[in-house]
Amino acid sequence: MGYPHEPHPKETLILSKHFGDAGARSYDGWVKCGGYQALKRALAMDPADVIEIVKESGLRGRGGAGFPTGLKWSFMPKERRKPHYLCCNADESEPGTFKDREIMRWTPHALIEGCAIAQHAIQAEVCYIYIRGEFTEPIAIMQAALDEAYREGVLGGNAMGTNRRIDMYIHRGAGAYICGEETALMNSIEGRRGNPRIRPPFPAQQGVFGMPTTINNVETLVSVLPVLNEGAEWYKDLSLGNPKSTGTKLFSVCGHVRKPGNYEVTMGFPLGELVNDLCGGMRDGRTLKACIPGGSSVPILNREETEACLLDYEGCVEQGTMLGSGGVIVFDDSADMVYQIMRLARFYAHESCAQCTQCREGTAWTVRILERILRGEGEMKDLDLLLDLSEQMTGKTICVLSDSCAAPIVSGIKKFRDEFEAYITGAKQPVAALT
Amino acid sequence: MKATGAYEPIFAGERRKRLDDVFTCYPTKRAALLPALWIVQQTHGWISDEAMTEVGQVLGVTAAYVKGVVTFYTMYHQHPVGRHFIQVCTTTPCNLCGAEGVVEAILEHTGCGDLGATSADGRFTVIEVECLGACGFPTAVMVDDDFIEGVTVDGVPELLGRYP
Ligand SMILES: Cc1cc2nc3c(=O)[nH]c(=O)nc-3n(C[C@H](O)[C@H](O)[C@H](O)COP(=O)(O)O)c2cc1C
Ligand code: FES
Numbered sequence: 001m002g003y004p005h006e007p008h009p010k011e012t013l014i015l016s017k018h019f020g021d022a023g024a025r026s027y028d029g030w031v032k033c034g035g036y037q038a039l040k041r042a043l044a045m046d047p048a049d050v051i052e053i054v055k056e057s058g059l060r061g062r063g064g065a066g067f068p069t070g071l072k073w074s075f076m077p078k079e080r081r082k083p084h085y086l087c088c089n090a091d092e093s094e095p096g097t098f099k100d101r102e103i104m105r106w107t108p109h110a111l112i113e114g115c116a117i118a119q120h121a122i123q124a125e126v127c128y129i130y131i132r133g134e135f136t137e138p139i140a141i142m143q144a145a146l147d148e149a150y151r152e153g154v155l156g157g158n159a160m161g162t163n164r165r166i167d168m169y170i171h172r173g174a175g176a177y178i179c180g181e182e183t184a185l186m187n188s189i190e191g192r193r194g195n196p197r198i199r200p201p202f203p204a205q206q207g208v209f210g211m212p213t214t215i216n217n218v219e220t221l222v223s224v225l226p227v228l229n230e231g232a233e234w235y236k237d238l239s240l241g242n243p244k245s246t247g248t249k250l251f252s253v254c255g256h257v258r259k260p261g262n263y264e265v266t267m268g269f270p271l272g273e274l275v276n277d278l279c280g281g282m283r284d285g286r287t288l289k290a291c292i293p294g295g296s297s298v299p300i301l302n303r304e305e306t307e308a309c310l311l312d313y314e315g316c317v318e319q320g321t322m323l324g325s326g327g328v329i330v331f332d333d334s335a336d337m338v339y340q341i342m343r344l345a346r347f348y349a350h351e352s353c354a355q356c357t358q359c360r361e362g363t364a365w366t367v368r369i370l371e372r373i374l375r376g377e378g379e380m381k382d383l384d385l386l387l388d389l390s391e392q393m394t395g396k397t398i399c400v401l402s403d404s405c406a407a408p409i410v411s412g413i414k415k416f417r418d419e420f421e422a423y424i425t426g427a428k429q430p431v432a433a434l435t
Numbered sequence: 436m437k438a439t440g441a442y443e444p445i446f447a448g449e450r451r452k453r454l455d456d457v458f459t460c461y462p463t464k465r466a467a468l469l470p471a472l473w474i475v476q477q478t479h480g481w482i483s484d485e486a487m488t489e490v491g492q493v494l495g496v497t498a499a500y501v502k503g504v505v506t507f508y509t510m511y512h513q514h515p516v517g518r519h520f521i522q523v524c525t526t527t528p529c530n531l532c533g534a535e536g537v538v539e540a541i542l543e544h545t546g547c548g549d550l551g552a553t554s555a556d557g558r559f560t561v562i563e564v565e566c567l568g569a570c571g572f573p574t575a576v577m578v579d580d581d582f583i584e585g586v587t588v589d590g591v592p593e594l595l596g597r598y599p
Pocket of ligand 2: 095096097524525526527528529530565566567568569570571573575
């Protein structure tokens, strides 16, 4: 199972150090790798001090939004007057992203350890690990690791011999991208339809079951281990001088590269180098045309922008896109951008929870217009219509799924307008499958 | 399953015990809904209206509420499906690498003809799905609970052969 490639010398292996090493998967194996030391350290500290170290490390959320993790934890009530909850977001459904899956498959105990540390910091006895329903193998591996952790006394009523209770349960999703959105995720845990909730109240005040809740991504939680083991300063220094984007990050690279897979590099690593060097460049003498660096929900980059882009939160913004989840989708010169953008729009139309009009109608209408263009039935004014529609879909809904659909449309038309026009003028043959 | 036939409860014996274990993980009974629906689907292969009624009774919510949840999540089957259920990812990353060809090959070799239809021998149902979270290993395919990476057009006959 799995496709762990030979590590590239330019990678910095911290989270992915044990990918491909089946020996690290068991409790004993994990302890031999130095596992559960960070948890021991954390449990000996005051929760507030754990939060302080994570704040100092500069760690930001790896689920997409990049919110500072320590700060998020500090929003939880200082005193536990009612139950607090942690939700670990392992819904991983953003097209282009497949890193959390690999973390769970190879180092399930790292995730358990990260969750337990976070639970201590925010004083949550219970953590739900929300794993997408299709991840049958990671679910089985995580469940086996949880059973072991209970047997070994890491979890349960006397966790790590500290007389404190730490419980962790897997909640299996059932096929809905939107459940990766944190408030939809909480509804799904409660046994409801996965509709996002209006904020406020924010999860730290009223989250799952109405109780104070923190939601963190899988990679965020495992990134806490090196912070505690090596210290906040060490972690910060990894990113070579950028104080706002610290540590390492896993980038899932897919599409038209020779060697797709997960690559761990320090924040600020050049995107061009990742694609052309670590991933072996394009296949069969093809050339790079475009790249989506942060999962399908962020604006598309053209070749020049890709080659100029630095992979940290600021570097991506500078090129007009976002770091997002770190799912890098690469398109070579054979890619039909109009068709592929239509496929992305179909994804969002399929996954819209349909609560908000702009999203429900907007995503479906976007698909219809794009299909019309691909059938050779489009008009030039359809491009303006798409841009106008995208504007109506941005910043107007309960969650950002609708904005996410607009991002590749707007950037796609801006950067690859000639490809859209070719279908409209008839310079390019219609797509047969759609006619 | 017809409403007139004797309905055999799903949550009895070992399965009832499993559900009782699930209840201990959550502060409300309602929260056991997704796990309960998984148990139903694992038992019968799909979720009938009668089963939704039973789940509602066991969890203390209405059958209509259960249906509302079932219809939200795409992995729950509201109709019987073939002996093997095949889901092929065709979202952009897999699509760039030839996923639509894989779908065609699977439709052809299973004899399903159309997406969503079940083959005449009842062996396969094939659907297209959105991103399965394995985009670096196209084409990602699920057959029942098995997650298969790197499926190519040429590999389809061998793959299907594993599911008699
Ligand atoms: C439509 C949508 C889908 C999302 N899907 C995921 C997901 O699959 N995994 C994830 O970790 N975060 C996802 N997020 C982001 C979460 O809402 C949330 O910001 C994140 O889990 C917080 O964790 P972090 O601070 O550790 O990054 C999604 C957000 C939206 C709007
Ligand atoms: S696009 Fe096929 S698994 Fe993500």
